[in-house]
Amino acid sequence: DIQMTQSPSSLSASVGDRVIITCRASQTISTSLNWYQQKRGKAPKLLIHAVSSLQSGVPSRFSGSGSGTDFTLTISSLQPEDFATYYCQQSYSTPIYTFGQGTKLEIK
C-alpha cells in the first residue's frame, strides 16, 4: 500500500501569510497527486489535479509542485476563506486510492 503523510498536521497562520503544506508518499507516485480543501461540515473540494493543475475557479494564490515522493501545496497569501483542512491524495496505485491524514489550517 502507498502511504501518504502530510506535514504539519495542523498549522496556525494569519491572513496574508504564505503557507506551505507538504505531502510525502511512501514510494514514488510520479505526478499522480491531487489536493483537496475541506471546510467544516462540507464535502471535500478538488483544488489541484496532477500536482499543479488548478481546478476551474480555484484562485491563483493556490499552487502545487513536486514529483516522485515529495509534494507541496502553497497558498501565497492566506485569505479568510482559506482556513480549512487540506488533504493530498495519490492515484498512482489506481484503482486503489489513498489520502493523506490532512492538515488543519487555523487562524492565528
Next chain:
Amino acid sequence: QLQLQESGPGLVKPSETLSLTCTVSGGSISSTSYYWGWIRQPLGKGLEWIGSIYYSGSTHYNPSLKSRVTISVDTSKSQFSLKLSSVTAADTAVYYCARLDYSYGPTSFDYWGQGTLVTVSS
C-alpha cells in the same frame, strides 16, 4: 451542473448491513470517462476510499474493507449503491459518494455529494 446525493438510514445496529444509495443528476452515470465511488470520514478524522464502480458494473474495493463491501450500479435510475456488512462502531462515519475522473491525467474525485452521517449503535 452535476450533482450527487446520498440517501439511506442514519442509524444501523452493530453486526447489521449498512446500505446507502447515491443518485446522480445533471450528467450521465453511463459516461465512459468516469468511475463512481464511495469515501468515508469518521468524525474528526481523515478520508478513506471505500470502493469504486464503472457503469458496466466493474468494481474495485479498498483491500482493508473488501470482505465486507459490495458496490452496485443501476444505470436506469442513475444510482449506485454501497453495502457494508457486519458493521461495528468503527464504521460510524460520514459517507460521501463522488465521481472519479480518469479522463485526463491521474484519477481525481472531482464531484462529491454532501455526505451522510451513519451511526452504528444499538
